[in-house]
Amino acid sequence: MSAAIGSTPHRLTAATAHLDPPLAALDLGALSRNAAELVRRAGNAPIRVASKSVRCRWVLENVLARPGFSGIMAYSLREALWLVSCGFTDILLGYPTADRAALAELGGDAEALAQLTLMIDDVRHLDFIATHLPRPVAPIRLCLDIDASLRIGPAHLGVRRSPVRTAEQAVALAAEIARRQDVRLVGVMFYEAQIAGLPDSSPAIALMKRRSAEELSVRRSEVVAALRRAGHELEFVNSGGTGSLEISSPDPAVTEVTAGSGLYSPALFDGYRSFESDPSLYFALPVVRRPAADIATAFGGGYIASGPAKKSRQPKPIGDGLSLIGTEGAGEVQTPLRGKGARELAVGDRVWMRHAKAGELLERFDLVQLVEGSAVTQSVPSYRGEGKNFG
Secondary structure, three states: OOHHHHHHHHHHHHOOOOOOOOOEEEEHHHHHHOOOHHHHHHHHOOEEEHHHHHHOOOHHHHOOOOOOOEEEEEHHHHHHHHHHOOOOOOOOEEOOOOOHHHHHHOOOOOOHHHHHEEEOOOOOOOHHHHHHHHOOOOOOOEEEEEOEEEEEOOEEEOOOOOOOOOOHHHHHHHHHHOOOOOOOEEEEEEEEEHHHHHOOOOHHHHHHHHHHHHHHHEEEHHHHHHHHHHOOOOOOOEEHHHHHHHHHOOOOOEEEEOHHHHHHOOHHHHOOOOOOOOOOOOEEEEEEEEEOEEEEEEEOOOOOOOOOOOOOHHHHOOOOOOOOOOOOOOOOOEEEEEEOHHHHHHOOOEEEEEEOOOOHHHHHHHHHHHHOOOOOEEEEEEOHHHOOOOO
């Protein structure tokens, strides 16, 4: 644990002393430092903010007002439509949609059609859109999701996303888009999860990342060049994530990168060696029990992150030797903590913790306490606090 992290709980406790936990707090100083570091790592490539890793409208507005950031990558069509109604522009949907009602709403909204780009990777997505959005008032902007995983023989290293991988497959799907009415191709996306989403935990992973970056650089350029030779005018080529900005941004084929998690720097980022960031988003739980001399039990806390169910998806307590108990973990309504620091905790004290992933924490809290120095300057709503739940 860095000295900065070690001193932060005392400052957050002082700032939020007038509030009852559970509560979420955002350190504005760390947020600013993280935003600046993302811009530095991205070089000259503008950063599209991944809203799923933020889930707070105030933070989106704050970050997008900074030089180096431009546009949003949303995770839900309903979310994207809401963001447009709030005044946000240039929104790329990061995933295909099957929301029929949202598509119908999109089709009748000329402003949303101008600001939103839907993601596809299959002819069946085109068929679904045509069925449920038959007569849009303006053309539908589309982006192709290209598989960016690494394949070594039968091994697939990366996430299972798009079936489109080669230049030939991309050109074939783009040609089908061109044959259809009311749709037009404006961009392509490559997300190298096996680079951006894996901590630097071993020499083998470092080797895999280097090999994957080399392979993808060649294939990404081939896909983009083939699409342009076929006559498709691409407005953008999106790539990268917080964990791979300096790998993706120098590629001449890439026009923009995406990042979001690096703004909050959740616990999963502690294992990265290629960059540093300051944790900025924390949550506090109240101590409600002392079942043993070296155990303090906090209320709530079972905020398990998505992904494979294992230890790395549990929240991380901050404090002198504090740790979760292996047989209980972070619980639905109580979380026992063991360690030297637990001996000094009394009923009513608060324990600060960090979520394993970024924006998912805010699905648990209506409000985010904005902390500057040792004071809460403002309380702002999360998506949940604005009554928004996008799945």
